[in-house]
Amino acid sequence: MKLWLEAMPDDPNVVAVLYGPIVLAGELGTQSLDKINPYVHRQLDLERLPTPDIPILVCGPDKLLAYIEPVPDKPLTFRTRGIGQPKDVTLIPYYRLHHQRLAVYWPLLSEAGWKQKLAAKAAEEAKRKTYEARIVDEVQPGEQQPETDHGFKGEKTNAGEFHGRKWRDAHAGWFSYELKTLSDKPMVLVCSYWGSDGGRREFDILVDGERIATQKLAKNKPGEFFDVEYPISNQLTAGKQRVAVRFQAHPQAIAGGVFGLRMMKSAKE
Structure with missing residues (x-):
């Protein structure tokens, strides 16, 4: 042979x-x-x-x-x-x-x-x-210790694992974390999502109570994870070391799932 x-x-x-x-x-x-x-x-x-x-x-x-x-x-x-x-x-x-x-x-x-x-x-x-x-702070949604370290709060929220990555969402509810920030540099919030998520997944993202974005997940990138950067107004970070980031579901909708969350310096600084 x-x-x-x-x-x-x-x-x-x-x-x-x-x-x-x-x-x-x-x-x-x-x-x-x-x-x-x-x-x-x-x-x-x-x-x-x-x-x-x-x-x-x-x-x-x-x-x-x-x-x-x-x-x-x-x-x-x-x-x-x-x-x-x-x-x-x-x-x-x-x-x-x-x-x-x-x-x-x-x-x-x-x-x-x-x-x-x-x-x-x-x-x-x-x-x-x-x-x-560029990363100033980050938290892994769905993991107990990182969430505890970042002051996790929420109502009607769930967590799980998919493709080896943890996630969190909220059904007609909300969840929030406290993240470090820099007061003298432009900041962005970066969220990771699963591109095949769909249905009624519509939610607001708020920083210290101010809405910075509304996100809808509608099979944006099927079969892959993707990140979205949300610019944060300098007025929301001025003089602060931490801010509260909240994901608020629209009525009868779902917030998330969020697979990753990072507070970062803007690439445009």
Whole structure:
């Protein structure tokens, strides 16, 4: 038998590796899997856990097999040589892999493509650091300790978890938090929502009793989370170290769900 590749029907640069009729899978480790019962009752139990990045093989499909070698004294075990990023991968029969993360299909990139990916990753990291530097205060709705630390109050409110993220809403009610602010800089409030939320989800957002926005959630971005920035008047933060942020449902409507809440310096300062 010999090694051969099977590409995805729509992308020749994503391939599986086979040895004769045997599909080979890559070992990606057991990080965080020890925190749950392996015989989960719901697939959602696994969604809460971080997943490892799948290594990228920096090689064209026409040369890939030359960089996959058998591991001595280990039958049906192979390893890539010098092409895996961030590390090479060990390949064994799919049927032998269990109780750990694994991958069957591998993305391929040229050297130039890998350099472009590194540059894009560095740019994204710089963007993330710039964004985080703007954060003055934040609270995770639905998590007990952060809510307690931020003076949570509310009526007719609920909390839960979805896609590994906590949320809070209020049915014909309200909820509020106290967040730190800066009195000498323009501020914005940033809220995270689930883009498939719909129905009668209409609510006002108030800062120290003054309405700064009215939000309607009507499947704004289906299938993904999204953020909305709400500018806050300087008059509402002048001379203050903290402000109360309140989400007030319209009559017979729902406020939220809110998946994240941050008080930030405006990017326009």
